[in-house]
Amino acid sequence: MQEVRTILIGVGQLGRRFCRLVEAKTPHLRERYGLTLRLVGAADSRGAAYAPNGLDWGTVAAVKERGGSLAELEAARPGWDALALVEQAEAELLLEASPVNLKSGAEPGLSCIRTALRRGMHVVTPNKGPIVLAFDELHRLAAEQGVALRFDGTVAGGLPAINLAARDLRGATVFTIEAVPNLVTGYVMDLLADGLPYETALDRARAEGVLEADPGWDLEGWDTAAKLVILTRSATGYPATLDMVRRAGVEAVRAEELRAARKSGYRYRLLARARLDEAGDYRLSVAPVPLAAEHPLGRLGRKEMGVLFETDIYGRLSAIIEEQSPLPSAATMLRDILDIFT
Numbered sequence: 001m002q003e004v005r006t007i008l009i010g011v012g013q014l015g016r017r018f019c020r021l022v023e024a025k026t027p028h029l030r031e032r033y034g035l036t037l038r039l040v041g042a043a044d045s046r047g048a049a050y051a052p053n054g055l056d057w058g059t060v061a062a063v064k065e066r067g068g069s070l071a072e073l074e075a076a077r078p079g080w081d082a083l084a085l086v087e088q089a090e091a092e093l094l095l096e097a098s099p100v101n102l103k104s105g106a107e108p109g110l111s112c113i114r115t116a117l118r119r120g121m122h123v124v125t126p127n128k129g130p131i132v133l134a135f136d137e138l139h140r141l142a143a144e145q146g147v148a149l150r151f152d153g154t155v156a157g158g159l160p161a162i163n164l165a166a167r168d169l170r171g172a173t174v175f176t177i178e179a180v181p182n183l184v185t186g187y188v189m190d191l192l193a194d195g196l197p198y199e200t201a202l203d204r205a206r207a208e209g210v211l212e213a214d215p216g217w218d219l220e221g222w223d224t225a226a227k228l229v230i231l232t233r234s235a236t237g238y239p240a241t242l243d244m245v246r247r248a249g250v251e252a253v254r255a256e257e258l259r260a261a262r263k264s265g266y267r268y269r270l271l272a273r274a275r276l277d278e279a280g281d282y283r284l285s286v287a288p289v290p291l292a293a294e295h296p297l298g299r300l301g302r303k304e305m306g307v308l309f310e311t312d313i314y315g316r317l318s319a320i321i322e323e324q325s326p327l328p329s330a331a332t333m334l335r336d337i338l339d340i341f342t
């Protein structure tokens with residue numbers, strides 16, 4: 001039986017669900033994999049708790065589900081924030097699930113991940129920010145320390161897009177990557193094609209809780225661009241960066257175009273694309289594109305995301321996920337953990 005002392009940073013939509021998931025899966029993990037995850041520390045925006053003998057996964061989830069803070073727990077460490085927890089806790093694994101915060105240097109995620117790797121912890125994160133900003137540095141650190149850095153949840157929710165890209169395309173030359181890794185943009189374009197005015201479409205998305213506080217992150221294509229960079233690096237090793245992505249958001253397409261496309265059997269999606277050119281470089285773009293029904297990503301519904309790879313030896317490979325809640329995204333952390341420890 002293997003026991004893994006675990007720290008969790010960020011107990012929001014994903015972190016909370018992950019706690020419930022471990023609670024429910026504990027017998028399965030023990031019986032099938034001989035693995036026990038012991039939560040020794042957790043942090044949110046208001047504080048951190050640390051208990052070397054273990055915190056209860058369900059208690060941590062319950063505090064956050066009722067809008068409380070980890071600073072209320074008996075094991076709370078006054079004055080500690082997420083980074084202090086990572087610096088001081090004795091653990092083998094960091095789960096980093098705080099917000100992306102790309103505009104402010106991907107903090108606190110980036111510092112927490114760096115510190116954990118330096119301290120010899122394995123890291124699993126669905127947070128795009130640190131991975132897109134410091135892909136090489138974090139991989140180098142992980143290699144130096146002989147630990148794993150896994151981030152399958154960063155692209156297209158619960159779809160194992162990174163696993164496919166990094167593991168299952170090995171040996172191939174990847175000619176093209178196409179992906180629809182963001183749900184909100186497709187939803188908004190569908191509402192516009194229904195005839196709703198732009199502001200009403202945004203209000204509808206906001207009311208359903210799918211639009212972030214900063215809608216520009218999704219609608220201007222930043223989220224999709226960040227995912228494209230991570231996917232391209234994982235599939236090809238090409239040193240893609242955000243500033244290489246030619247980016248257009250939802251506003252680049254007019255409502256009349258969306259309606260006309262629908263009438264002719266096309267569906268607009270914000271498509272992330274990486275294409276290998278003759279010089280051996282990848283051309284990266286994010287733009288609203290009308291997809292024909294015959295295209296593997298052309299029939300994606302409101303809750304569906306997908307990815308497609310064209311390769312020299314594995315053919316044309318595509319995968320789609322329907323994600324009704326953030327549970328599959330949270331579950332990617334479990335998949336990554338099992339890959340590391342079993």
Ligand SMILES: NC(=O)c1ccc[n+]([C@@H]2O[C@H](COP(=O)([O-])OP(=O)(O)OC[C@H]3O[C@@H](n4cnc5c(N)ncnc54)[C@H](OP(=O)(O)O)[C@@H]3O)[C@@H](O)[C@H]2O)c1
Pocket residue numbers: 009010011012013014015043044045046064069081082097098099100107108126127128129153154157325326329
């Ligand atoms: N939601 C999804 O479907 C999804 C899918 C794939 C990937 N992701 C990624 O997963 C990560 C988490 O997403 P989420 O939806 O769970 O976000 P969320 O609901 O906004 O939760 C974020 C959590 O991080 C905490 N936090 C914020 N600032 C912090 C700080 N400075 N120090 C420590 N904790 C801090 C928040 O604390 P409070 O609770 O105190 O506010 C909250 O618990 C993000 O990077 C996101 O891009 C999300």
